[in-house]
Amino acid sequence: DGGITQSPKYLFRKEGQNVTLSCEQNLNHDAMYWYRQDPGQGLRLIYYSQIVNDFQKGDIAEGYSVSREKKESFPLTVTSAQKNPTAFYLCASSRGVDQPQHFGDGTRLSIL
């Protein structure tokens, strides 16, 4: 079955450490997205990519970085510059403009 796989499901970060969240899709979608979800705030866009080797900042990109070297993969790195990284992170993909986004099951990041 086609879908989006996020790993790991739970992740713990130490102070000053960078961590990378994985997102892989086999839907052959061109566009991929990363969102952050905090209680009572809905979802906020971190980064998105509409094509391989290109990506754009979303609304809350500071302290995060991404890469899009392959169509199937869009990893998110939470850097030590992100001072409040504890959240639920969701990856999504879509065929393109005006098409619905499909979501993975998320990664919950916590600080040790």
Add this chain to the structure above:
Amino acid sequence: AQSVTQLDSQVPVFEEAPVELRCNYSSSVSVYLFWYVQYPNQGLQLLLKYLSGSTLVESINGFEAEFNKSQTSFHLRKPSVHISDTAEYFCAVSGGATNKLIFGTGTLLAVQP
């Protein structure tokens, strides 16, 4: 700029009762509208969408939503809810070249026996 407002953070309802989850949006361009459902510790699942055409859209599990351009609303309704409908529901709007989704803050539907 686009925005989405979900007025109710939580809606308690008894099983088999009808429910309406409210969603209002603002946008200066033509929009696409979506409802997503999220069960605990899971990602979002698309419930239904309005892209064009008929203003009344339906899902396979009995939910429906009506696009009302004059009232800039896209309320979600179900005539009879089940315990299994307990989840958080997000309204979202997109438009323009980037297909960036703007989400509301979500409504927790709590179905009680």
